[in-house]
Amino acid sequence: MTIDPPLLDLADVRVIADETCILDLPALTIGAGENAAILGANGSGKSTLVKLIARQFYPHYGAQVRIFGQESWNVFDLRKLLGIVSGAMQLDFDADPPLETLDCVVSGFFASRGLWAHQHYTQAMIDAARAALEEVGASHLIGRSMASLSTGEARRVLIARALAHRPRALLLDEPCAGLDPASRHHFLAMLRDVARGGTTLLLITHHIEEILPEIDRIVMLRGGRLHRDGAKAELLTGEALTGLFGLPMTVRARGEWFDAAIEA
Numbered sequence: 001m002t003i004d005p006p007l008l009d010l011a012d013v014r015v016i017a018d019e020t021c022i023l024d025l026p027a028l029t030i031g032a033g034e035n036a037a038i039l040g041a042n043g044s045g046k047s048t049l050v051k052l053i054a055r056q057f058y059p060h061y062g063a064q065v066r067i068f069g070q071e072s073w074n075v076f077d078l079r080k081l082l083g084i085v086s087g088a089m090q091l092d093f094d095a096d097p098p099l100e101t102l103d104c105v106v107s108g109f110f111a112s113r114g115l116w117a118h119q120h121y122t123q124a125m126i127d128a129a130r131a132a133l134e135e136v137g138a139s140h141l142i143g144r145s146m147a148s149l150s151t152g153e154a155r156r157v158l159i160a161r162a163l164a165h166r167p168r169a170l171l172l173d174e175p176c177a178g179l180d181p182a183s184r185h186h187f188l189a190m191l192r193d194v195a196r197g198g199t200t201l202l203l204i205t206h207h208i209e210e211i212l213p214e215i216d217r218i219v220m221l222r223g224g225r226l227h228r229d230g231a232k233a234e235l236l237t238g239e240a241l242t243g244l245f246g247l248p249m250t251v252r253a254r255g256e257w258f259d260a261a262i263e264a
């Protein structure tokens with residue numbers, strides 16, 4: 001039996017920006033197929049961790065960052081194995097030269113922002129991009145430019161871009177931001193299918209109610225450091241969230257889902 005290498009295997013990681021250490025992780029491993037949520041307050045280092053995985057940030061000398069068991073990657077090859085959805089990415093697409101939505105989704109096959117003359121896309125890629133747009137309810141946006149879309153519309157197109165090339169793992173940094181309740185409901189249902197299909201999910205969120213039943217590990221970051229790491233049953237509790245966010249919180253189970261509130 002072969003065992004897939006972990007999505008993430010970190011040791012002695014320190015990320016320095018503006019002469020300040022913004023992420024300090026002596027050790028963290030997330031296995032292949034292990035769906036995890038990263039929780040933490042604003043500025044706790046969650047997006048920095050995603051950027052470290054996607055090779056947008058590099059750690060300080062001496063760190064080990066193995067993604068899918070490999071330390072050295074061609075960035076484009078790595079990003080083809082990952083589907084990434086984040087608010088920062090959405091801003092990048094807004095700022096770029098005009099890009100049509102279907103082209104945006106097809107560009108996910110090349111891990112590029114936009115399509116360029118040297119990239120040879122196939123009819124199969126276009127069909128997969130159309131199917132992904134259909135899946136997220138965004139087919140009607142084909143023909144529009146990314147910059148002309150509302151926040152929620154653009155978010156759906158980016159989700160389609162992340163899914164179209166059937167990545168090994170999805171990195172989702174606040175993926176539901178800007179989605180209305182119905183879109184969020186459909187998106188979370190779709191993510192459950194993706195997780196059941198074997199794609200590893202790494203979900204970054206402040207919203208406990210978005211933590212899918214398929215996620216069973218919680219990694220808590222505080223001040224750029226690992227605060228707690230464990231099973232959902234152990235960490236989706238009032239005691240653990242109170243410790244993380246510094247305010248008295250209660251957690252309620254709703255079937256397989258949870259929600260949290262600040263105690264009155």
Ligand SMILES: Nc1ncnc2c1ncn2[C@@H]1O[C@H](COP(=O)(O)OP(=O)(O)OP(=O)(O)O)[C@@H](O)[C@H]1O
Binds near residue numbers: 042043044049
């Ligand atoms: N390029 C950068 N230069 C300097 N500081 C940075 C840079 N990127 C991030 N930081 C700082 O690192 C810290 C962690 O940022 P990060 O974006 O990872 O937080 P986060 O947990 O994702 O927060 P949020 O929930 O607000 O999105 C913050 O204090 C942020 O100001």
